Amino acid sequence: MTPATGDILWQPPADALQSCRLGHFSVWLRDHRGVELRDRDALWRWSVADLDGFWSAVWDYFDVVDHGRRTAVLDERIMPGARWFPGSLLNYAEQALRGAGAHDDSVAVLARSQSRPDLDLSWGDLRRQVARARQVLVDLGVRSGDRVAGYLPNCPEALVAFLAVAGLGAVWTSCALEFGPRSVIDRFGQVEPVVLLVAGGYRYGRKDVDRSAEVAEVVAALPTLTSVLDIEYGAWRVSGARSWSGLLAESDHGLTETTPVPFDHPLVVLFSSGTTGKPKAIVHGHGGIVLEHLKNHALSWDLGPGDVLLWYSTTAWMMWNALVSGLLVGASIVMIDGDPAYPDLTWQWQLAEQTGATLMGASPGFIMACRAAGIELGELNLRIRVVGSAGSPLPPEGYEWIGRQLGKHVQLNVGSGGTDVCGGLVQNDPLLPVRAGMISGRALGVDAHAFDENGNEVVGVAGELVVTSPMPSMPVGLWGDADGSRLRDTYFDRYPGVWRHGDWIIFEPDGSCVVTGRSDATLNRGGVRLGTAEFYRVVEELPEVSDSLVVHLEDSAGGNGQLILFVVLRVPAGLDDELSARIRGALRHDLSPRHVPDQIVAVPAVPRNLTGKKLELPVKRILQGAPASSVVSRDSLADPSALDAFEELVRSVPDTSQASR
Numbered sequence: 001m002t003p004a005t006g007d008i009l010w011q012p013p014a015d016a017l018q019s020c021r022l023g024h025f026s027v028w029l030r031d032h033r034g035v036e037l038r039d040r041d042a043l044w045r046w047s048v049a050d051l052d053g054f055w056s057a058v059w060d061y062f063d064v065v066d067h068g069r070r071t072a073v074l075d076e077r078i079m080p081g082a083r084w085f086p087g088s089l090l091n092y093a094e095q096a097l098r099g100a101g102a103h104d105d106s107v108a109v110l111a112r113s114q115s116r117p118d119l120d121l122s123w124g125d126l127r128r129q130v131a132r133a134r135q136v137l138v139d140l141g142v143r144s145g146d147r148v149a150g151y152l153p154n155c156p157e158a159l160v161a162f163l164a165v166a167g168l169g170a171v172w173t174s175c176a177l178e179f180g181p182r183s184v185i186d187r188f189g190q191v192e193p194v195v196l197l198v199a200g201g202y203r204y205g206r207k208d209v210d211r212s213a214e215v216a217e218v219v220a221a222l223p224t225l226t227s228v229l230d231i232e233y234g235a236w237r238v239s240g241a242r243s244w245s246g247l248l249a250e251s252d253h254g255l256t257e258t259t260p261v262p263f264d265h266p267l268v269v270l271f272s273s274g275t276t277g278k279p280k281a282i283v284h285g286h287g288g289i290v291l292e293h294l295k296n297h298a299l300s301w302d303l304g305p306g307d308v309l310l311w312y313s314t315t316a317w318m319m320w321n322a323l324v325s326g327l328l329v330g331a332s333i334v335m336i337d338g339d340p341a342y343p344d345l346t347w348q349w350q351l352a353e354q355t356g357a358t359l360m361g362a363s364p365g366f367i368m369a370c371r372a373a374g375i376e377l378g379e380l381n382l383r384i385r386v387v388g389s390a391g392s393p394l395p396p397e398g399y400e401w402i403g404r405q406l407g408k409h410v411q412l413n414v415g416s417g418g419t420d421v422c423g424g425l426v427q428n429d430p431l432l433p434v435r436a437g438m439i440s441g442r443a444l445g446v447d448a449h450a451f452d453e454n455g456n457e458v459v460g461v462a463g464e465l466v467v468t469s470p471m472p473s474m475p476v477g478l479w480g481d482a483d484g485s486r487l488r489d490t491y492f493d494r495y496p497g498v499w500r501h502g503d504w505i506i507f508e509p510d511g512s513c514v515v516t517g518r519s520d521a522t523l524n525r526g527g528v529r530l531g532t533a534e535f536y537r538v539v540e541e542l543p544e545v546s547d548s549l550v551v552h553l554e555d556s557a558g559g560n561g562q563l564i565l566f567v568v569l570r571v572p573a574g575l576d577d578e579l580s581a582r583i584r585g586a587l588r589h590d591l592s593p594r595h596v597p598d599q600i601v602a603v604p605a606v607p608r609n610l611t612g613k614k615l616e617l618p619v620k621r622i623l624q625g626a627p628a629s630s631v632v633s634r635d636s637l638a639d640p641s642a643l644d645a646f647e648e649l650v651r652s653v654p655d656t657s658q659a660s661r
Contacts, residue, residue: 002396003436007396008434008436009436011433012430012431020430021299022298022299022430029057033053040441048446048447051073051077055074055445062294062328064095064291065091068090070087072086077470078497079469079470079474079498080487084264085263088262089262090290093167094260096328099305099330100330101305105124106122107120107123108123108125108333112351113336114203114338115201115337119156130167130254131253132254134164134168135251135252135254140226141194142165142168142195143169146193147191148171148193148195149174151215152175152315153202153315154335166267169261172267173193173268173269173270176316177199177201179635184218185218185221187271191281191479196219198228199231199232200238203338205339208235212238212239215238228242229242261286264285264287265286266284266476267284269282269284270284271419287472291472292423292471296322297309299444300424300428300443303326303359306358307358308355308358309358310334310348310357311323312348313336317611318418323335344373345369346375349377350380358383364395364414367394377406386411387406389412390414392533399434415443417443420474420491422473426441426442426505438513439513441513442513445471450464450465450506450513451495451498459509460509461506462504463504464494464519465503465504466495466500468498475487517532518532523551530595534591535550535587535591536548542582545568549565549607551620563597564623567600575600580600604645605641607619608642609636617631618632
């Protein structure tokens with residue numbers, strides 16, 4: 001039986017304060033800081049009211065190594081411009097390679113690839129390889145502040161290079177190997193790397209993919225490069241590049257010492273999706289990522305020594321940074337490269353069994369696909385305690401499926417955040433209940449709320465997701481934005497001094513919430529705002545519909561405009577009058593008459609970016625007459641041909657707003 005939205009499906013066990021790391025942290029606060037908090041809500045309220053107290057407690061509880069002399073925790077509670085831990089000196093790589101005291105012989109990395117045999121690295125292996133890589137980079141002339149880029153799959157070589165770069169105080173950035181050259185050049189060209197690590201190809205399911213031509217195009221477009229290094233992945237080699245493994249083998253014992261850097265020293269440049277214009281180059285600092293990921297991984301995900309973190313990601317997504325930060329808390333990490341659904345949807349679950357994963361990341365799309373395919377997991381011997389999910393809303397049916405397949409003891413931790421903060425803003429933790437179709441609450445240290453258009457907080461109705469107090473992992477800046485104007489325009493344009501995240505969210509009085517979609521894609525019909533996620537939940541439950549996308553074309557005269565629903569149908573279903581009527585009826589019954597579309601159009605595919613997000617806004621702009629090339633780079637799409645049907649619709653009906661039903 002499908003639970004109703006808001007039904008409680010999981011409760012913290014009675015011994016949660018004794019059994020989970022967040023409980024241990026609460027006891028530590030009482031014993032070491034004299035802060036006694038009666039419940040989890042009080043803990044959150046204290047974490048955003050006393051920013052100095054909370055974030056210094058995170059630093060001390062996790063024993064972050066400080067080579068400097070701190071003069072404050074937060075010099076001024078302002079946004080933008082907050083300066084955290086002035087005077088402190090630390091290094092992300094030093095903290096990660098400590099592994100919360102992990103022994104040299106224990107396993108740090110389990111690499112599973114469709115391009116080559118399985119590979120495991122102990123903590124000792126990882127530390128030695130990073131030291132050698134650091135020496136190689138120094139010998140190549142890399143210094144603090146230089147940029148090093150990786151055009152790489154999710155493999156140990158990417159991790160080793162990242163940690164070596166971080167240890168030197170240089171700056172890392174990466175793109176997935178499946179990205180097209182234009183997307184890579186748009187990203188790397190902004191930061192001007194001096195060294196580029198590449199792979200010549202990869203295997204994706206049954207398909208061998210040669211990327212040598214794409215690599216050559218990228219290299220030719222980056223004049224600042226002084227070295228190109230081939231990781232020699234699988235059977236593929238890059239002409240004219242030096243051998244990364246050969247250089248590592250030739251180095252001596254390497255450089256074991258890291259370079260202490262200020263809290264806000266750039267660690268990594270992450271990029272926005274880049275669906276419109278060039279992607280934003282978001283700079284994150286050493287200190288912000290260390291503190292955010294220590295807090296998130298240990299206190300929200302309940303990870304620590306003995307745990308195994310498996311979360312399918314590419315090197316282009318912020319979840320890759322979250323994955324490798326499992327090392328910060330001493331957990332082992334699983335690095336996966338290949339087709340996540342090959343030979344079928346059980347592959348990732350089988351990897352979880354084989355690697356002993358205790359936390360598995362599963363996107364809402366993956367969960368719902370497993371449910372639709374009738375996947376049964378009962379015969380697998382899984383150790384999973386927590387399933388993490390992010391990227392888009394998960395409907396109640398997905399919550400029910402996880403509970404039925406994995407058992408009532410497994411906690412589902414659904415969250416939402418983003419590349420901008422490299423972490424979660426709203427999510428679950430071991431002291432919050434799990435509610436069907438909802439996110440359990442605000443993350444600790446995140447002063448998140450919903451605002452109306454006038455900057456007033458709203459509860460129980462949709463509003464803009466905002467953060468009203470600084471966070472350490474907010475960007476150090478945007479690359480090339482010397483005066484900070486682009487950063488201010490991006491996050492602080494609507495509410496001065498308040499971070500606007502760009503999501504549309506409903507908070508309930510108890511702090512639980514639902515993210516209903518991107519605010520720039522929110523449907524505004526007759527003055528009533530409608531979130532896109534609720535459409536998808538209803539439509540994609542119909543057996544004939546595998547995917548959908550909805551856009552609203554406003555009427556310049558002030559009318560209701562046109563609400564258009566695009567559906568991808570399962571073969572051999574066809575979009576006839578009977579199916580159209582059932583879709584409209586389901587939306588009217590489950591949501592409201594305002595949700596009934598004016599048009600329903602069948603398309604072969606829904607455009608998504610490479611992290612799986614639906615691209616409502618680019619489709620809307622194409623339907624409004626903008627050339628597709630001006631609103632979205634096809635290289636940024638999972639399926640570049642997915643735009644063709646929308647361009648054809650505009651050609652066949654030049655004034656799309658007048659298209660017939």
